[in-house]
Amino acid sequence: EAQVTQNPRYLITVTGKKLTVTCSQNMNHEYMSWYRQDPGLGLRQIYYSMNVEVTDKGDVPEGYKVSRKEKRNFPLILESPSPNQTSLYFCASSLLYGPGANVLTFGAGSRLTVL
Amino acid sequence: AQKITQTQPGMFVQEKEAVTLDCTYDTSDQSYGLFWYKQPSSGEMIFLIYQGSYDEQNATEGRYSLNFQKARKSANLVISASQLGDSAMYFCAMRFNNAGNNRKLIWGLGTSLAVNP
Numbered sequence: 602e603a604q605v606t607q608n609p610r611y612l613i614t615v616t617g618k619k620l621t622v623t624c625s626q627n628m629n630h631e632y633m634s635w636y637r638q639d640p641g642l643g644l645r646q647i648y649y650s651m652n653v654e655v656t657d658k659g660d661v662p663e664g665y666k667v668s669r670k671e672k673r674n675f676p677l678i679l680e681s682p683s684p685n686q687t688s689l690y691f692c693a694s695s696l697l698y699g700p701g702a703n704v705l706t707f708g709a710g711s712r713l714t715v716l
Numbered sequence: 717a718q719k720i721t722q723t724q725p726g727m728f729v730q731e732k733e734a735v736t737l738d739c740t741y742d743t744s745d746q747s748y749g750l751f752w753y754k755q756p757s758s759g760e761m762i763f764l765i766y767q768g769s770y771d772e773q774n775a776t777e778g779r780y781s782l783n784f785q786k787a788r789k790s791a792n793l794v795i796s797a798s799q800l801g802d803s804a805m806y807f808c809a810m811r812f813n814n815a816g817n818n819r820k821l822i823w824g825l826g827t828s829l830a831v832n833p
Contacts, residue, residue: 632819643823644807651818659820691761695819703749703768705819707761 603628607692607708614682615716622677622711624692631697633675634659634705635667637688644691650675651697682715689713718743720808722824729798730832736783737793737827739808745769747813750791751821752782755805764806767791769813795829803831 605626614620626633634649636659646659650669664686666678675694679686692708695701719742729735741750752764767775767782775782783792795802805828809821 634819641825643825644809644821645823646818646820649818649820657818659818689759693761697819702819703766704751704763705821706763707753710759710761712759 603706605692605694605706605708607690607711609711610709611712613714613716616683617681620679620682620713622679622690622692622713624675624677624708625673626675626692626694626706627673628694628696628706629672630694630706631672632702633669633692633694635665635675635677636691636693637661638691638710639688647677647690679713682713684715687713687715718745718810718812718822720810720822720824722808722827724827725825726828726830728830728832729795731800732797734794734796735798735829737795737806737808737829739791739793739824741789741791741808741810743789743810743812745812749811749813750782750784751809751811752780752791752793753807753809754802755807755826757804761807765793798831800831800833803829805829 635647636644638644648667650656690711693705748769750767754762765777765780779796781794805826807826808824
């Protein structure tokens with residue numbers, strides 16, 4: 602089944618404890634991206650990647666890092682989480698060219714709470 | 717500024733009836749795409765339908781259709797024959813085709829739809 606898989610789905614952590622949210626897609630998509638969803642603010646892009654070793658900042662990159670060492674994986678790293686990073690996080694992917702390039706496929710979401 | 721507005725925070729519809737969810741957008745770009753996504757209570761984001769700004773015909777996908785009125789800058793979602801499983805949050809989103817290879821979507825704040833039996 603074609604999908605984007607995120608882990609963990611739920612996580613409660615404490616301020617300052619480094620964590621990584623993994624994202625993997627099995628559709629050979631070039632493009633991958635991370636969003637966070639917050640009440641009243643909607644979804645906002647954190648980082649995106651157009652291909653292996655090519656990443657760039659979105660609208661709210663502060664406090665996050667990403668890497669794209671393999672085409673299928675795009676982990677989101679919080680080096681020193683703070684309570685304002687409590688949010689619902691989505692990984693998404695798409696082709697860059699062709700008919701499928703119009704549609705972003707999303708993972709199931711990762712709900713992160715930072716105490 | 718590029719913006720998506722969904723003016724209906726919540727909507728109710730009777731099962732088997734049709735419902736229209738409103739979406740207006742603000743842009744000076746000529747080339748863009750409009751999307752609707754569904755987010756059930758379980759949290760995942762599910763793609764429903766897409767309309768390109770140059771598409772002359774309204775997009776349809778099964779029970780979903782997009783009522784695209786370019787001059788009014790509106791892209792309303794019409795769900796026909798509502799089902800209980802349609803109860804969810806619905807988001808309108810837009811992508812600007814001059815954003816290079818960033819497929820970033822600009823999102824509205826969503827409309828919560830409840831389907832009554």
